[in-house]
Every structure is written in structure tokens, then in C-alpha cells.
Amino acid sequence: MSFFRVRLERSAIGLSSKVRSVLHSLRLTKRHSVVYCDVNPINAGRIFKVKELVSVSTVKQKLAAGQEKKSLASSSGFTVIHRYNNGLKELNNMFES
Template sequence: MAFFKITLIRSGIGMTKKQNGVLAALGLRKRMSIVYHAVTPDIAGKIMKVKELVTVSETEFSETKQEIRARRSPPKGWVVEN
């Protein structure tokens, strides 16, 4: 199953109430936040309404916030090399 990976690049400040409502419906609150939605015509229409504020890519899997955080963080601990 394919997913849209949607990242909010620009803030919704100064946008119309309709556009801010679409951002809220997509689950985007803060800049650089990432959400995953299944590829459907409904979601594609919402993305088109706020296309100036977001970047979109298509992925084969959806990640949770914990998985994104774990992927970004460096390895824990330290290693002694001889």
C-alpha cells in the first residue's frame, strides 16, 4: 500500500481559515512536522489546497513518530577501539 509523506514547510499564518482547516485535517501543526496518509483522492485534494505550504513524496510504508526519531538519532553509547 502506498502512502503520502507530507511535510509542512511553511507556516499557515496569514492563510485563509479554509487552508488552516485543511492543515488541521491533515494533522499538520508545526513547521517541519511529518504525517503519513494513505493515497486516496480525498487526501490528494486536500494536499492540492495547501500545495504552497507542504512538500509531498510517495512512500511504500508509514513511520510512527518514534520510528522517525529513532532513525534520526545517532547510535547510543560509545565504542573503545584499539
């Protein structure tokens, strides 16, 4: 079974109550929130009505909230390979002597 992964990209502030009610029917209340909907004509019509506000992709399975958050996190640009346990103590000892 496949799902629509719908993410609210733009806010509904200043839009008509009809558009806001469509977003609430899709369970999208905050910007950058993500919901998974079944692929069917009803949900496709709802998404089509707010296509300017959302980004949509189809996925095979739903992700848990923790997995979704990890997938959205950006990389720091570097990888820590090894940490020294007493790194600061060693530096202080070097400068004191």
C-alpha cells in the same frame, strides 16, 4: 498499500481560514510535523490545495515516531570509534608527573 508522507514546511500564520482548515484536516498543526495519509483522491485534493506549504513523497509503509526522528537527524560529521573509560584521569596523571 502506499501512503503520502506529508511534511509541513511553512507556517500557516497570516493565511486564510480555509487554508488553515485544510491543514487541520490533514492533521498538520506545527511546522516540520509529519503525517502519513492514505493515497486516495480526497487526500490528494487536500494536499494540492496547500502544495506551497508542504513537501510530499509516497512511501510503502509508515514509520514510527522514533524512526521518523532518526531519519531527520543530521550526522555530526564524525564517528566515535572508541572511548577511553579513564581518559581524563590518564591525562591528569601525565601532567602532574
